[in-house]
Amino acid sequence: MNSRRLVRIAAVSAVLTFVFAAVQSGHRTLAQAPLQPTPPADDPSSILQAIDPYQPLSTVEGEIRIFSSGSMDALAHGWADGFGRFQPQSKVQVYGAGADEATKQLIEDPMGIALFSRPVRESELAELKKHGLKNPVAIHVAREALAVFVNKDNPVHNISGEQLRAVFTTEQAQPEPTWQLFGATGEWATAPIKIVSRSENSGTQSYLREFVFNSTDLRPGISSHVSNRQVLEEVGKIPTAIAICGMRCEGDNVRMLQLMAGDTAVPSNDTAVLSGRYPLTRPLSLVIDLGQTGPRAQASQELVRYALRRSGQAQSIVVGFFPVDLPLLRAGIQQLDQAQP
Numbered sequence: 001m002n003s004r005r006l007v008r009i010a011a012v013s014a015v016l017t018f019v020f021a022a023v024q025s026g027h028r029t030l031a032q033a034p035l036q037p038t039p040p041a042d043d044p045s046s047i048l049q050a051i052d053p054y055q056p057l058s059t060v061e062g063e064i065r066i067f068s069s070g071s072m073d074a075l076a077h078g079w080a081d082g083f084g085r086f087q088p089q090s091k092v093q094v095y096g097a098g099a100d101e102a103t104k105q106l107i108e109d110p111m112g113i114a115l116f117s118r119p120v121r122e123s124e125l126a127e128l129k130k131h132g133l134k135n136p137v138a139i140h141v142a143r144e145a146l147a148v149f150v151n152k153d154n155p156v157h158n159i160s161g162e163q164l165r166a167v168f169t170t171e172q173a174q175p176e177p178t179w180q181l182f183g184a185t186g187e188w189a190t191a192p193i194k195i196v197s198r199s200e201n202s203g204t205q206s207y208l209r210e211f212v213f214n215s216t217d218l219r220p221g222i223s224s225h226v227s228n229r230q231v232l233e234e235v236g237k238i239p240t241a242i243a244i245c246g247m248r249c250e251g252d253n254v255r256m257l258q259l260m261a262g263d264t265a266v267p268s269n270d271t272a273v274l275s276g277r278y279p280l281t282r283p284l285s286l287v288i289d290l291g292q293t294g295p296r297a298q299a300s301q302e303l304v305r306y307a308l309r310r311s312g313q314a315q316s317i318v319v320g321f322f323p324v325d326l327p328l329l330r331a332g333i334q335q336l337d338q339a340q341p
Contacts, residue, residue, distance in 0.1 A: 117203030134291025248320035
């Protein structure tokens with residue numbers, strides 16, 4: 001077992017121990033909990049300590065349907081398990097789908113919850129209203145750091161923003177860039193860069209195309225896959241391959257490149273992300289219609305409340321994401337509170 005995986009297991013164990021202790025010691029209500037300043041963002045534990053624990057507003061029951069993007073499937077299942085310990089009368093069903101399918105399912109069942117591994121635009125919420133939703137809102141529930149992966153035998157170690165665009169978009173006329181773009185010499189200088197990507201309809205590809213590269217067309221890859229694991233398996237087999245996946249994803253025979261911020265190489269690690277120095281992060285969002293009423297709607301809203309509290313945010317760490325900043329968590333809770341009858 002490699003050292004990176006051992007560190008991950010230790011971190012997850014610490015988080016789970018912390019959360020279990022919090023559950024056993026009881027919870028304060030929101031009214032009792034004083035507002036705490038955002039702590040220094042240098043480790044997940046300090047962030048979790050500043051987040052209020054989940055305190056159920058009421059007992060809910062019935063089915064809660066989550067329509068999840070592929071990247072957030074593990075997080076959705078983690079929420080389902082954790083929420084069930086507080087609300088045993090509820091039943092959470094997770095339906096895995098891409099971002100486009102999650103939108104369609106939410107239109108068909110507006111009492112559900114749709115998960116997106118990218119920001120949600122106001123125009124998308126307006127479109128949902130046209131399809132009958134009453135008050136759809138988007139709430140940030142986690143964040144993910146993306147990293148550039150290459151084969152472990154690749155001689156390149158850093159990548160700049162300009163190089164990132166040259167490789168992954170069609171902005172430049174060069175039909176197929178080679179590793180000479182990074183200063184590689186010898187046989188690597190003439191070796192074409194082989195892109196391995198997520199599926200076209202995935203939230204990851206949408207985020208890269210629309211938000212990272214400002215709606216520039218992405219360069220087609222040699223293969224596309226439904227999961228990060230499959231992407232990294234392919235990169236590990238092809239010496240000249242490159243891919244963008246979640247930083248905390250793991251694969252054999254692959255490693256991450258450092259991102260260049262000006263003349264400074266920013267390491268692809270948790271410390272850089274939590275300190276705010278890492279430039280390639282994306283918000284993970286959910287959409288819920290707060291205009292819906294009835295037991296199922298109340299249950300869905302209560303699950304979102306759980307996701308924004310300490311246990312729900314701890315689950316984001318367990319599955320490889322990062323907690324949301326405190327101001328955004330409080331904004332999400334405020335939206336839920338305003339929807340209460």
